[in-house]
Amino acid sequence: MNLVDEIKSDFEKLSQKEGTVNKKVDEIDSSIKTFSNSAWALVWVGLAIIILSFAFVFCFPKYNQVLNDFGTFVGGTVASLWSLAGLFFIYVAFLGQKQQLILQQLEIKFSQIELKATRLELEGQKEQMMEQNATLKHQRFENTFFQLVNIHTSIVSSMDLRKIANKSIIAEGRDCFNNFYQRLQGKINNPEVASLKDTLKAYKSFFIDNQNDLGHYFRNLYHIIKFVATSDLENKKTYTNFVRAQLSSYELVLIFYNCLSGYGTEKFKPFIEEFSLLKNMDKELVFNKTHLNEYLPKAYE
Numbered sequence: 001m002n003l004v005d006e007i008k009s010d011f012e013k014l015s016q017k018e019g020t021v022n023k024k025v026d027e028i029d030s031s032i033k034t035f036s037n038s039a040w041a042l043v044w045v046g047l048a049i050i051i052l053s054f055a056f057v058f059c060f061p062k063y064n065q066v067l068n069d070f071g072t073f074v075g076g077t078v079a080s081l082w083s084l085a086g087l088f089f090i091y092v093a094f095l096g097q098k099q100q101l102i103l104q105q106l107e108i109k110f111s112q113i114e115l116k117a118t119r120l121e122l123e124g125q126k127e128q129m130m131e132q133n134a135t136l137k138h139q140r141f142e143n144t145f146f147q148l149v150n151i152h153t154s155i156v157s158s159m160d161l162r163k164i165a166n167k168s169i170i171a172e173g174r175d176c177f178n179n180f181y182q183r184l185q186g187k188i189n190n191p192e193v194a195s196l197k198d199t200l201k202a203y204k205s206f207f208i209d210n211q212n213d214l215g216h217y218f219r220n221l222y223h224i225i226k227f228v229a230t231s232d233l234e235n236k237k238t239y240t241n242f243v244r245a246q247l248s249s250y251e252l253v254l255i256f257y258n259c260l261s262g263y264g265t266e267k268f269k270p271f272i273e274e275f276s277l278l279k280n281m282d283k284e285l286v287f288n289k290t291h292l293n294e295y296l297p298k299a300y301e
Contacts, residue, residue, distance in 0.1 A: 028099045032092050039088035046081040141231055145239060148224045149246070155220055159213050177250035180210060181285070184257070191287035196260065196294065199287060203257045218258055218268070225271045240275035252281035260294055273299040 161170040161179050171179045187202040188194050194202075207214060221243075228239045247255070256278060259269040272278060273296045281300070286292055292300075 024102055025099055028095050028102075032095045032099070035088045035092045035095070039085040039092065042081045042085035042088070046077075046085070049077060049081075138233075141233065145224070145227065148220070148227060149243065152217075152220050152224060153246070155217055159217075174248055174251070176213065177248055177254060180206075180214070180254055181250045183210070184254070185287065188287060194288055196288070196291055199257065199291065200261050203261050207258070207261070207263065214254070214258075218255075218264065221255070222264070222268045222271075225268075225275065225277070229271055229274065237275060240277065244275075244277050244280060247277075247280070249280070249282040249285060252278060253285045256281060256286065256291075256295075260291070269295070276301045 157173050159176045160172045161176050162168060163170060184203060184206045185191055187206050188199055191199070224243055225240060228236050228243075233239070255264075255272070258264045259272050276299060278295065278299045279301060283289070283292060283300075
């Protein structure tokens with residue numbers, strides 16, 4: 001039974017008990033009135049006897065001897081009446097305490113329900129705070145993620161390839177990767193039949209020649225994917241898919257070979273497979289189609 005059902009059950013029981021308690025309280029209240037009235041009646045009767053006795057003494061002094069006996073009788077009678085009245089008052093006090101205890105028991109039950117309601121409210125506030133914290137955490141993640149993506153976009157946009165002779169621009173931004181692809185292809189003898197070993201040897205030479213541009217590019221891209229992978233999000237692929245959508249076919253082919261080389265095989269390649277980052281890659285751009293088998297099928301799904 002959860003806390004809400006428990007409170008409802010307690011409140012229903014208390015509502016039923018409240019009727020019984022109120023009935024008992026009314027009965028006790030009626031008894032208090034009866035005994036109080038009786039006690040005061042005895043007190044007033046005693047006072048009346050005393051007053052009448054004094055009046056009789058002053059009005060009929062010749063009956064003093066008789067009045068001595070009468071006074072003894074009156075004293076005994078009044079004392080008895082007031083003693084009985086005192087007992088009634090004591091009993092009324094006892095009934096008042098009994099009534100108070102019954103009401104206190106009812107109040108305690110109400111207090112217990114109020115405590116459970118307060119606890120329920122606090123739990124609700126706790127859940128609300130957890131939701132708010134989760135929302136803030138998600139917002140912080142997205143802010144950092146998109147900042148990293150913007151940095152990566154800036155890295156790509158700032159790329160330019162120039163001729164050595166006159167420093168004229170050959171390619172800028174994302175177009176550079178088409179040129180990078182051609183440079184890598186030019187370093188491989190018979191690319192269509194070259195072994196993976198020969199292709200990666202050529203890639204290493206190509207990477208060293210273009211490390212100033214590609215080193216920063218691959219490091220930043222790796223950290224974006226790692227940032228998503230190491231988060232506690234449930235929908236990680238939503239963000240890695242967003243990154244993948246920014247990559248051109250030539251970028252994906254270079255990523256393909258980079259992660260088979262010593263530069264990315266240990267750390268970056270598992271992320272490529274986990275998040276299917278090669279899904280949009282044009283497989284026709286892979287030099288030797290047997291190289292495709294170096295990745296798990298999941299990388300292309």
